[in-house]
Amino acid sequence: MRHRQFAVAVVVVLCAALGAGACAKKKPPVARPMPPPASTGTSANAPPAPPTPVPDTTPIPPEPTIKNDPLASGDLDTINKNSPFQPVFFSLDSFEIEGPAQQALSANAEILKKYPTWVITIEGHCDERGTAEYNLALGEKRALAARTYLLSLGVPADRLRTVSYGKEFPFDPGHEESAWFKNRRAHFVVTSR
């Protein structure tokens, strides 16, 4: 074991000394089955020196923007952790889409137009001040109100799902208005891309 690691290190050092091109053409007999140690970063400027041959003759041209967009290429977890959607907030015991909520929904509609394959679920949430059962219905009204507004902006119905969580999952567990404000919301989750 120790010997093999040492051998890899020697090969890597030798490759670095001989230059990338020579190394890539050579077949390093010992290092081949080993995973690359990746001791040196693979930045664009650094000479590519991993034991596995890398065809580096043609530099990658700048990609269209869609490829640089992590939202277009990432998995659902990544997308939702960096969600581009704005939550929509509501007044106490209300499901009315007010001014700021309309702006947020317009922005969200633009995002849905930019990513035409996305299907989203609009989650309705409530603060702790209503009863648990009533809040299941209130959260539903909030989610449905947000959905109706997005439909009016031209988003197709089959891309908009809803579900109500009532007060089961507060975003802020606090017991004051600053927490309640955050918890009275329609929350947008990408469920298919």
Place this chain on the structure above:
Amino acid sequence: MKRIILACLALGAFASLNVVQGQQPPATPPQPPPQQQSVVELRITGMGGAPKLAVAGFTPLSNDAETVAAAKTISDVLWDDIAYEREYYMIGKDAIATIPKHTSVDEVPLDRYKELNADGVVVGTVRRTTTGIVVQVRVIEVASGKSAFGKEYSGSVGNPRKFAHAIWDEMYKQQLQGRGVARTKLTFSSDRDAERLKGPVNRDVQEIYYADYDGANPQKVTNTRTLNITPTWSPDSQTIAYTSYRPSGGMGTFQDIVLSFINSGQRTTPANGDPQKQNYLPIWSPDGSKIAFTTNRDGNPEIYVMNRDGSGLRRMTNHPAIDVSPTWSPSGTQLAWVSDRTGSGRIYIMNADGTGQRVLISEEAYRPTWSSEPYNEIAYAAKTGPGFDIKVFSFATGDSRRITDGIGSNESPAFAPNGRHIAFTSTRNGKVQVYTIAKDGNDLRQITREGNNKYPNWSMEPK
């Protein structure tokens, strides 16, 4: 395992023929000691107030640890079961502890219990057998020395609490014609497993549980590692209906009603939900044939009723406001529910065909639950300040009275089958926990302690 063989003592049949109707005569002159193995029906009464009862407990007839532990458990649980209905004045455990422990139900130092002014004394023994234990119990009228209640049970030593529950339910029925709840179960949702839903956004898991009415012996009904809430017992206590957040083919989740048949483990989804047709908050009709629930299939929360197999679907409300949280009248001819059609939540009432819709309770109120006969009351969560309190509305008086004390938020009331107790949730100790309270506001007991526990519902029959 669950087998408790009820063995009436030898002359049980004879005794039942000798039931004395109506009032008992005051203490009859002392008679010769009761015949061996005989049971004479006799009601323990008090002079004026509640009869004073000394629950002397159960003596283990052998010294092995299991029998000793079973005797202690049965003693403690029977004490709690009896105290729960508050029909008797309970003589203090410290006073009883000064009296030498009986070694058989036939030799009880009644003079000493007389000194404590006891009207009745509950004594018992626990005897080990090759297959389990035999539990003997007797309720003795102190003045006469006569047995008012006597039973013998045999069964597994695995769950000694069951003996105590069976004893109290039968004693309550025989002595006071009461409907005991000691063998009933509470179902609720719980996040005690501290798991999280994996999905685009992580969420806490809630599973459906049920437990004894005092919180002992919790059993898991679901194991989906998703969100399951609002469980309700079918009237025969064989099935639990609940709201489940079900996966939608990799595209998020939707709410649907699931029926879980406790004994077989079989599950059905009679409301046949999908993302455009979500169903939640199921409530069984008193005869168990129908389920009322809330659904968004019309683009708005509305009350529907279906047969328990999903057939016979009927829309009950038709209003752009919120309609949610139905409850059936004991006869099944009416429903009460919550609507915010006047701005904030009010409790409404309608006939079971949807006609005659009107406001029943004029204050801001949520989550009604209708008690069984003969009380015919509605418990609900009333907005009393920052949080809620449980109140009880009486059809007889047209008035409501507050049951809880304004500490924490108190929600989701559910009546015990005898209408004398209410299970509910409270945040009074931080997390959301299930409590029970007598419907006059006394005897608050915390039932759950692990995790958060919500949406309690009480089984109608012993299970």
